[in-house]
Amino acid sequence: MKVKVASYNMRKAIGTDRRRNPERILQVLREIDADVIALQEADRRFGTRAAVLTAHLLEEHGDWQAVGVAVRAASMGWHGNALLVRKSARVVDCEPVHLPALEPRGAVMADVDLGGATIRVVGMHLDLSGLWRRRQAAAIMTHVGASAARRPTVMMGDLNEWSRQSGCLRDFGHDYRFADTGPSFHARRPIVRLDRIMVSPDVRITACGVHASAAARTASDHLPIWAELELA
Numbered sequence: 001m002k003v004k005v006a007s008y009n010m011r012k013a014i015g016t017d018r019r020r021n022p023e024r025i026l027q028v029l030r031e032i033d034a035d036v037i038a039l040q041e042a043d044r045r046f047g048t049r050a051a052v053l054t055a056h057l058l059e060e061h062g063d064w065q066a067v068g069v070a071v072r073a074a075s076m077g078w079h080g081n082a083l084l085v086r087k088s089a090r091v092v093d094c095e096p097v098h099l100p101a102l103e104p105r106g107a108v109m110a111d112v113d114l115g116g117a118t119i120r121v122v123g124m125h126l127d128l129s130g131l132w133r134r135r136q137a138a139a140i141m142t143h144v145g146a147s148a149a150r151r152p153t154v155m156m157g158d159l160n161e162w163s164r165q166s167g168c169l170r171d172f173g174h175d176y177r178f179a180d181t182g183p184s185f186h187a188r189r190p191i192v193r194l195d196r197i198m199v200s201p202d203v204r205i206t207a208c209g210v211h212a213s214a215a216a217r218t219a220s221d222h223l224p225i226w227a228e229l230e231l232a
Contacts, residue, residue, distance in 0.1 A: 001117040001231045006034035007156035008224035013052045015218045024219040038123030038156040042082035043075045051076035069108040079106035081123045099136045117231045124157035137168040152231045153200040179208035181225040195225045202232040
């Protein structure tokens with residue numbers, strides 16, 4: 001089965017022009033047209049942590065539903081991490097993943113039936129500190145490994161890892177392969193691969209890249225990344 005996935009640090013819909021514009025984020029997501037999307041910074045930072053992409057916007061302007069990992073009533077995700085899947089998909093299971101951290105950090109996980117196969121998706125936004133990133137990577141892999149059900153697995157998100165192959169990249173690389181998407185930060189002049197897509201050995205990466213449309217270059221300070229996958 002073929003699946004397209006994407007990861008996007010949407011920066012609470014605040015673009016490089018310093019304007020908040022959720023509709024512009026949805027335009028970028030429609031351009032990518034992925035089956036599963038991991039979002040970072042999807043909720044406002046303060047107060048009720050309200051979702052930036054409201055249920056009305058998703059219903060009227062997109063082909064996705066938000067996976068129910070939110071703990072707060074007004075939020076879409078957990079510490080800003082959210083997952084979107086096709087409206088035709090069925091969410092088999094989902095949960096927030098608590099991570100060790102000095103500042104609020106988390107991950108989210110869902111098993112999603114896409115009408116032919118069930119895929120496990122993990123979305124994350126890791127710490128600025130290299131030591132805490134490695135602890136968080138270990139916590140995520142331990143959590144996934146402890147699950148009774150085994151699924152083809154995709155991990156996506158903003159890893160905040162500036163090195164090319166050390167730190168948490170080396171840790172994830174023991175069990176997962178990376179999509180060679182390319183630099184995604186900063187959106188105006190991408191030179192660093194902070195955003196990553198990783199897959200388990202039973203998933204084949206057939207194509208991948210960075211989405212660098214005119215809308216994407218202004219909608220957030222990160223460019224979204226994507227990958228086309230074949231599930232064994």
